[in-house]
Amino acid sequence: DAMVIQNPRYQVTQFGKPVTLSCSQTLNHNVMYWYQQKSSQAPKLLFHYYDKDFNNEADTPDNFQSRRPNTSFCFLDIRSPGLGDAAMYLCATSRPTGGKTEAFFGQGTRLTVV
Amino acid sequence: GESVGLHLPTLSVQEGDNSIINCAYSNSASDYFIWYKQESGKGPQFIIDIRSNMDKRQGQRVTVLLNKTVKHLSLQIAATQPGDSAVYFCAENIGGSEKLVFGKGMKLTVNP
Numbered sequence: 001d002a003m004v005i006q007n008p009r010y011q012v013t014q015f016g017k018p019v020t021l022s023c024s025q026t027l028n029h030n031v032m033y034w035y036q037q038k039s040s041q042a043p044k045l046l047f048h049y050y051d052k053d054f055n056n057e058a059d060t061p062d063n064f065q066s067r068r069p070n071t072s073f074c075f076l077d078i079r080s081p082g083l084g085d086a087a088m089y090l091c092a093t094s095r096p097t098g099g100k101t102e103a104f105f106g107q108g109t110r111l112t113v114v
Numbered sequence: 115g116e117s118v119g120l121h122l123p124t125l126s127v128q129e130g131d132n133s134i135i136n137c138a139y140s141n142s143a144s145d146y147f148i149w150y151k152q153e154s155g156k157g158p159q160f161i162i163d164i165r166s167n168m169d170k171r172q173g174q175r176v177t178v179l180l181n182k183t184v185k186h187l188s189l190q191i192a193a194t195q196p197g198d199s200a201v202y203f204c205a206e207n208i209g210g211s212e213k214l215v216f217g218k219g220m221k222l223t224v225n226p
Binding site (some may be wrong): 004031033035040041042043044045048051055089092094096099100101102103104105106107108110 | 122123145146148150155156157158159160163165203205207209212213214215217218219
């Protein structure tokens with residue numbers, strides 16, 4: 001059974017129209033991450049939550065926001081998507097234990113901006 | 115052979131050969147490292163990990179080597195199979211934080 005679930009798998013949005021991507025987990029992990037991955041590139045960390053504490057990466061554009069209403073769910077909001085925001089968005093979770101932070105990934109949401 | 119250009123570096127091997135995938139990491143404070151395998155259209159999958167107090171760790175058909183002096187990781191895959199064809203990323207966890215940062219990645223193609 002999938003433990004990190006991202007919906008939808010594919011999302012098409014219009015240029016400038018707000019869009020929300022969803023992630024849920026059944027692992028009860030306290031850390032949730034959002035990564036952006038463009039074609040032929042490594043996943044780039046946008047931000048992460050440690051419980052309710054939000055940690056933004058310095059180079060994440062203001063256009064990207066996140067919400068974590070409870071342990072199980074985390075959302076990525078793109079306020080005004082541009083063509084350059086078309087990418088795969090990956091959600092991951094972890095429970096740092098004993099110096100190890102193994103992250104479990106969802107299957108991703110591929111965002112197309114038209 | 116290996117090529118580097120505008121796209122991901124690529125390593126092509128014959129089925130049954132051993133493969134070595136390399137990664138340079140950036141932060142000397144990183145103390146935990148993971149190799150992930152990513153197949154087309156899917157999320158990264160855990161392969162093997164290593165802590166900074168080790169220099170070698172073996173799994174099933176895979177071995178990770180860590181050289182902290184030069185900040186270098188490698189993943190060795192024995193008897194490579196077509197199902198090993200994927201993109202491989204190393205990721206580093208910076209000590210004292212829960213951040214996990216990915217390296218550049220390499221595409222492995224296994225020819226039958």
